[in-house]
Each structure stands twice: as C-alpha cells, then as structure tokens.
Amino acid sequence: MDALTLLHERNSMGKLMAPAPSDAQMEAIYQAALRAPDHAELTPWRFIEFTGSGLERLGELFAEAERNTLPAGDEAAQAAASKKPLRAPMVVAVIAKVTPDHPKVPRVEQVVSAGCAAHAMLFAAQAQGLGGMWRTGGYAFDPTVHAGLGMSEQDELVGFLYLGTPGGRLKPLPSRESADFVERWQ
Template sequence: MEPIIEALMRRQSTKATTLVEPAPSDAELTPVFDTAVRAPDHGAIRPYRFRVIRGSAREELGRVFAEGLKRRKPDATSEELSALAAKPLRSPLIIAVMAKVVTNHPKVPPLEQVITAGMAAQNILLALEALGYGAVFLSGAPTLDPHVKRAFGLEDKDTLLGFLYIGTPSEERRDKKRPNAAAFVASWTAALTVDA
C-alpha cells in the first residue's frame, strides 16, 4: 500500500478533552497551512480563512460563545453559559475555519466555496496527523451564531465551518470501526435510482 494511503487510513478524530500540550508551534503550522491552500478551488477564489486561537484567546472565545448563547436564549442558565464558555479550553490550540463567500459569482456558487474551505480543513487534519498531533473538527450552534460570526469578522453571507481542536493525544487512540466503503459505492447508469 502506498504511504499516503496508509496515512489516510490512520487518520481519525481525537476526543478534544484528551488533547494536551504540546500543540504545534507557529513554525510547525506554516507547512500545515501550506497544505490547506492546496485544496481544490474552482475559480481560484481562495475563500478559506483560518484563525489560530491559543492561550488566553481561548477564554475570550469562550466568552463570545456564551454571549452568543445569551443572545439566542435569554433564559439560558448559568450552568449552560459556563459549560459553553469552557468548551474552547478543552485543547491547547484551536483553528477556526471559515469561508469568505463571493456571492453572485458567474461560475462558482457559494456551496462550492464552502466545500473548498472544508477540503482545506481536511488537508490541515491530515497534515497534523502526519506531524503526530491529534485533532478533531467540531461545529455546533456557535458556528451558526451571528454574534460569534461577527467576532471573526464574518458577514451573513460567509460561513463559519467549525473549529479544529488540536494538541498531543494524552491517551492512546482506539481504532474506530469503519463501514465497508463498498456499501456506499455503485456504478451509475441513467436507470439507477437515488437512495432515499
């Protein structure tokens, strides 16, 4: 098996609460981001944007999450707000993944631009795996929250895809059971019906 296939077969998400220091340094992240900008990008729009969040900036992100929840749900309990504010503290490094969407592009619809940012995130995950780090891509309600999006300089048309939680795994990862890929693959003909 080719080494790149072997590496892809090893990739799996690492539970955020098991990620500890050391996290990748800025120098280590340089080639990681170089892989991100090699994602397929119809029209060379380069919609992807990344924000590196470490140290006390994680606490600030937690405050933004909690403020967003309070705006969405004024009756949120202090426990709910505290739990959401603590989420960015689960790992030593977070990368926010965003798509700055060009609307009314003559050839590239917004969905393709968001997909490009998603593929860039996958390249980041694969590069981190190759460097020996653990990571998980998490989204949830904060990614859709207008207050959180504004904190990252995004407009309504833009997409906050999610947050990559990154660090060194503190425990051995167990291989996850994967489906047989053949169950999801078929040859297409005009008579083939689409699965419900």
C-alpha cells in the same frame, strides 16, 4: 507514514493536551489547507488561530452567544460555554469566505472548498504526530459568534479544529466496505 496509510487511518482525537502545535507545525498545516481544491482560484478560506488568552476570548464569545440566545442561557450554560475552547491548547476556526453571486462558482462549492481545507489540516496534523478534532456545535452557526469573528453575512464557519498533543489512545477504526457506498455504471 505513506500518503495512502495516512488517508486510510485518519483518526480524530478529542483528548488534547499541551503543548500546542509549534509555529513550524502550523505552517505545514496551513500549507496543506492552501492546497484545497478551489474552483476559479477564489481562495475562499480564512483561519483564526486561538491559543492562550485567545482561547478565553473565544470562550467569552461563546458565553455571549449563550446570553443572546432566547431564552437566554442561564449562568451555568454560560460558564460551560466559556470553557468549551479550553479543551485543547489550540483552536483554529475555519471560515469559508464566500464570494456571493459568482458567475461560475456557487456558494456550495466555496463552502466545500473550505471543508476540504479543514480536512487537509487534520491530515497534516496527524502526519506530524499531532491530534485533532473537528467540532462545530451550535456556536459555529451562531450570529453572535459570527459577528465577533468579523464574518460577513455570506461567510460560513465550517468548523473549529481543536489541535494539540494527543492525550489518549486512538480509537479502533471502523471497517467499511466500499461496495456499500459505490455503484458502478459500466
């Protein structure tokens, strides 16, 4: 697939099955992430890859977040939370490792850079025939989850990328007119 077709036809896939991406496929995905635009070469990126029992550990962290929420989530909510990461054979947490008070690169630029990395990862997954879906949900913003993932207070969890083998049909893509979004000063 040529580059423009990939850019124009990226399509999230929520139904994901085993097998998980191979090590070689993940290396290609991380290399794509590591080419994200990056002001002042801060490389403000951290990735945590969850598979197997790692997915269960992430689920336990979500359940703990539910317990720590006020009012504390009931047992059903905790059980549902613990199952969330099991929707794919692999989840990658994409974290913006923010350098605070940088003289040239404000926080927002560093978080956007991590977002670009996540986006590149979805393209690299699709280019290899894999499926991917970017999810956040409340757990991406939860202090219990942040602490459990070893994030500093400055860091931002930009998303959980659910990755795997496509398990369903790709949805039809929306047709959008660039004229609805673009203005030209000439």
